[in-house]
Amino acid sequence: MWGNTMENNWIAPSILSADFARLGEEVDAVLNAGADLVHFDVMDNHYVPNLTIGPMVCEALRSYGVEAPIDVHLMVSPVDRLVGDFADAGASYISFHPEASDHPDRTLQLIRKAGCKSGLVFNPATPLSWLDHVMDKVDMILLMSVNPGFGGQSFIDATLNKLTYVRKLIDESGHKIRLEVDGGVKVDNIAQIAAAGADTFVAGSAIFGTQDYKTTISRMKSEIAAVR
Ligand code: DX5
Numbered sequence: 001m002w003g004n005t006m007e008n009n010w011i012a013p014s015i016l017s018a019d020f021a022r023l024g025e026e027v028d029a030v031l032n033a034g035a036d037l038v039h040f041d042v043m044d045n046h047y048v049p050n051l052t053i054g055p056m057v058c059e060a061l062r063s064y065g066v067e068a069p070i071d072v073h074l075m076v077s078p079v080d081r082l083v084g085d086f087a088d089a090g091a092s093y094i095s096f097h098p099e100a101s102d103h104p105d106r107t108l109q110l111i112r113k114a115g116c117k118s119g120l121v122f123n124p125a126t127p128l129s130w131l132d133h134v135m136d137k138v139d140m141i142l143l144m145s146v147n148p149g150f151g152g153q154s155f156i157d158a159t160l161n162k163l164t165y166v167r168k169l170i171d172e173s174g175h176k177i178r179l180e181v182d183g184g185v186k187v188d189n190i191a192q193i194a195a196a197g198a199d200t201f202v203a204g205s206a207i208f209g210t211q212d213y214k215t216t217i218s219r220m221k222s223e224i225a226a227v228r
C-alpha cells in the first residue's frame with residue numbers, strides 16, 4: 001500500500017493556524033521542523049462561512065523562497081476560475097469539493113492540464129460515490145474529519161471507517177492516489193488515523209498551537225511509524 005513506508009507518510013501543517021503577520025517565517029519554521037508539504041486553506045465566505053487567503057499569498061510564499069509542495073485546499077464555489085490562478089501562483093496540489101463544482105470531471109482535468117496534482121475533498125456527510133467514475137483523474141483524496149471552515153475543531157470519529165473504505169478503493173484501483181485527512185488531527189489520535197489508512201496528515205492548531213514545532217512533528221511521525 002502507498003503509505004506503508006515512512007517517506008510516504010506526509011505531515012502537512014495547515015497555515016490557517018499560523019501567525020499570518022509572519023507567514024513566511026512560520027512556513028520556514030514548520031518545514032525546518034520536518035513538515036513535508038504546506039497545507040493552504042482557501043475560504044470564500046460563500047462555500048464556507050469564513051474568508052482567508054488567495055493566489056497572491058501563494059505567490060508571495062514562492063517569491064519568499066518556499067520550495068516545498070504547496071497543497072491548496074479550495075473551499076470555494078465556483079471552483080474553475082481559480083484553478084489557473086493557483087497554478088500560476090505556484091500551487092503543487094489543488095483540491096476541491098466536488099459538490100462546489102458544476103462539472104467535477106472538467107475541474108479535475110483543468111487542474112492536471114495546468115500542471116498540478118488534482119484532489120477531491122469529501123465533507124463528513126458527502127457521499128464517496130463522487131469517486132465512481134474519476135479514479136483515473138485524481139492524485140489525492142482528502143477526507144474532512146471536521147466540517148470545513150474553521151481550525152481547532154474536534155475530529156469526527158466516523159472518518160476512521162471512511163478512511164478504511166477509501167484506502168481499499170485506492171489499493172484496488174491500482175492508481176497512485178494519496179489519502180489525506182484534515183481536521184482535528186493531533187499527536188494523540190494520529191496513530192489511529194494512520195492505521196485506518198491515511199498517508200497524508202493535515203494538522204493546523206496541533207502544530208502551530210505548540211511552542212516547539214519540531215518536537216510536535218517528530219512525535220507525530222513516531223506515532224505513525226509505530227503502526228507501519
Ligand atoms: C478546516 C481546514 C483545515 C484546518 C484544520 O476547514 O480545512 O485545514 O486548518 O485545522 P485543525 O488541524 O486545527 O483542525
Ligand code: ZN
Binds near residue numbers: 039040041182202
Ligand atoms: Zn484544509
